[in-house]
Amino acid sequence: MELQKVSSFIRSYIADDAGLLGEIYSEAVEQQVPVIRKETRELLKTQLLLLKPKNLLEIGTAVGYSALYMSKWIDKDAHITTIELSEERIAKAKKNILSMGKENQITVLAGDAADILPTLSDQTYDFIFVDAAKGQYIFYLPDVLRVSKPGALIFSDNILQDGDVLESHFTVEKRNRTIHDRMRDYIYALCNDKRIDTAVLSVADGVALSVRKRDMEESANAKL
Numbered sequence: 001m002e003l004q005k006v007s008s009f010i011r012s013y014i015a016d017d018a019g020l021l022g023e024i025y026s027e028a029v030e031q032q033v034p035v036i037r038k039e040t041r042e043l044l045k046t047q048l049l050l051l052k053p054k055n056l057l058e059i060g061t062a063v064g065y066s067a068l069y070m071s072k073w074i075d076k077d078a079h080i081t082t083i084e085l086s087e088e089r090i091a092k093a094k095k096n097i098l099s100m101g102k103e104n105q106i107t108v109l110a111g112d113a114a115d116i117l118p119t120l121s122d123q124t125y126d127f128i129f130v131d132a133a134k135g136q137y138i139f140y141l142p143d144v145l146r147v148s149k150p151g152a153l154i155f156s157d158n159i160l161q162d163g164d165v166l167e168s169h170f171t172v173e174k175r176n177r178t179i180h181d182r183m184r185d186y187i188y189a190l191c192n193d194k195r196i197d198t199a200v201l202s203v204a205d206g207v208a209l210s211v212r213k214r215d216m217e218e219s220a221n222a223k224l
Contacts, residue, residue, distance in 0.1 A: 049150055060082075
């Protein structure tokens with residue numbers, strides 16, 4: 001069965017967001033602003049419900065949809081820090097966050113994630129959602145691992161690049177080859193870094209779920 005038919009079948013069972021959040025999503029799609037796909041959204045929801053994270057980091061705010069969506073499935077005392085480079089999207093995200101009454105739960109950091117990530121404290125976050133410039137994932141990874149707590153989940157979206165990452169370097173359009181190669185490097189790093197355990201899933205445009213390992217002392221204490 002074709003993957004497109006599978007995706008269409010799955011999406012047919014996913015309810016649209018209600019109210020203002022649904023309007024934010026529809027407007028983003030209409031204006032071709034990148035937002036998480038519905039299948040990815042459902043997987044994200046289940047991980048949040050299972051893990052109940054208290055301190056979340058998002059790399060790639062866009063217009064704030066995914067941060068607002070995540071805020072639905074976490075405790076009221078949990079907090080989301082989200083990073084965005086585009087001034088236009090930051091303004092829209094802040095407006096959307098204020099409209100939803102989530103300004104105390106979601107903080108938008110303005111700037112390049114490559115510059116902001118090194119300023120964040122070690123082992124701060126127990127859930128990290130990576131959904132920004134795909135060619136930069138591999139460069140974010142060292143700091144993403146540094147700021148993640150032992151046991152944290154790193155949720156990386158769009159890692160299959162609409163199937164391009166499966167292809168040979170030379171069969172991909174020249175303008176996409178750098179992203180293709182860097183994403184392959186990223187997937188390899190996720191699957192081979194001894195600090196994390198990773199599952200790569202063919203959900204929507206590809207998702208990697210990476211769990212930050214606990215060190216030996218923490219693991220021993222956890223068994224007591």
